[in-house]
Amino acid sequence: MQSWFPFIPESASTYSGDVDALYFYISGVTIFFTLLISFIIIFFVIKYRRRNAFEIPRPIEGSHKLEILWSVIPLLIAMTIFFWSAKVYFTQYRPPKNAEEVYVVGKQWMWKFQHATGQREINELHVPVGRKIKLIMASEDVIHDVFIPAFRIKADVVPGRYTTEWFEATKPGRYHFFCAEYCGMNHSGMGGWVVVMEPTEYENWLSGNANQMSPAAAGQQMFESLGCASCHGANAEGGRGPALLGVSGSKVALNNGQTVTADEGYIRESILNPQAKIVTGFGPIMPSFQGQLSEEQLLQLVAYVKSLSIPKTETQTAKPAPASKPSATPK
Numbered sequence: 001m002q003s004w005f006p007f008i009p010e011s012a013s014t015y016s017g018d019v020d021a022l023y024f025y026i027s028g029v030t031i032f033f034t035l036l037i038s039f040i041i042i043f044f045v046i047k048y049r050r051r052n053a054f055e056i057p058r059p060i061e062g063s064h065k066l067e068i069l070w071s072v073i074p075l076l077i078a079m080t081i082f083f084w085s086a087k088v089y090f091t092q093y094r095p096p097k098n099a100e101e102v103y104v105v106g107k108q109w110m111w112k113f114q115h116a117t118g119q120r121e122i123n124e125l126h127v128p129v130g131r132k133i134k135l136i137m138a139s140e141d142v143i144h145d146v147f148i149p150a151f152r153i154k155a156d157v158v159p160g161r162y163t164t165e166w167f168e169a170t171k172p173g174r175y176h177f178f179c180a181e182y183c184g185m186n187h188s189g190m191g192g193w194v195v196v197m198e199p200t201e202y203e204n205w206l207s208g209n210a211n212q213m214s215p216a217a218a219g220q221q222m223f224e225s226l227g228c229a230s231c232h233g234a235n236a237e238g239g240r241g242p243a244l245l246g247v248s249g250s251k252v253a254l255n256n257g258q259t260v261t262a263d264e265g266y267i268r269e270s271i272l273n274p275q276a277k278i279v280t281g282f283g284p285i286m287p288s289f290q291g292q293l294s295e296e297q298l299l300q301l302v303a304y305v306k307s308l309s310i311p312k313t314e315t316q317t318a319k320p321a322p323a324s325k326p327s328a329t330p331k
């Protein structure tokens, strides 16, 4: 699929138009000045050429007016580029609160996706048109990068932390995505397709693949089996660890006087490296679970902890459904 202009991929997300406009603007400014300066150079070369062997040029005194003018004009132009790109960047890299979450794990050399409702996919991602989707991404091995040209988004997937990107697709279709960070032998094959569907079609697809446990439900099982529940009981009183209900998204006071927001990154760190940030009023007794969990399991635990803060009005995202379905032992 190509757009009207060769070299520019299909434009299929809410901000791909903004990115293109900025791109054309920067290209336009560059081309304009390249031509202008080239023309002036050639013009001067001809106009001020040496006409005879003994010619002595008139000395040039310099001009402050001119110096200021050709410093200030480029500065103003550069500032338009700066503010415009800052604005585009700002919307791109701040996922909206109400986005639906998809968990992404990259490993040599494939992409695993899991929807908040449980469906898993490999090298293919189904999403509905017109809804905001946030990808929470982790790597099992080396740095990868999720690049979806038609949506104009691209973000590294870095081992040891979560990165995110978000989009809202504007038209149904199949869009190629790539790993955009050289990651070893089969890097070039590490990609796939984002399938954007009409909402009803998407609901059908979801229900047709509904036999998997949601990440939050899988996380809940692990929460029991790993013994998290023994310290993080449902009721705060007398628990050895803080109650986790409502933690996600809240401000947590630490024993060093700092406050942090409990986002995915914080929850992740709390599990792998509990000593890094100690919640005020508690001792550093939580064991580290580093090395015991795959990125996928970790994402499921995080999904479970996050689901503990969803109020009664449960819209989409993680449903801590009765974790009864036997299937899918988390890998």
Ligand code: HEC
Pocket: 223, 226, 227, 228, 229, 230, 231, 232, 240, 241, 242, 243, 244, 247, 252, 262, 267, 270, 271, 274, 275, 277, 278, 279, 282, 283, 284, 285, 286, 287, 289, 301, 305
């Ligand atoms: C031995 C008891 C113990 C076990 C087992 C334990 N924790 Fe903790 N956990 C704590 C304590 C104490 C704290 C508060 C001190 C700190 O931040 O390390 C804590 C903090 C946390 C926090 C940060 C909470 C906040 O209010 O900011 C999270 C999230 C968390 N634990 C998740 C887990 C998960 C998931 C497991 C199981 C994989 C687990 N814990 C197992 C004792 C425990």
Ligand SMILES: [Cu+2]
Pocket: 106, 143, 144, 145, 179, 180, 181, 182, 183, 187, 190
């Ligand atoms: Cu890769």
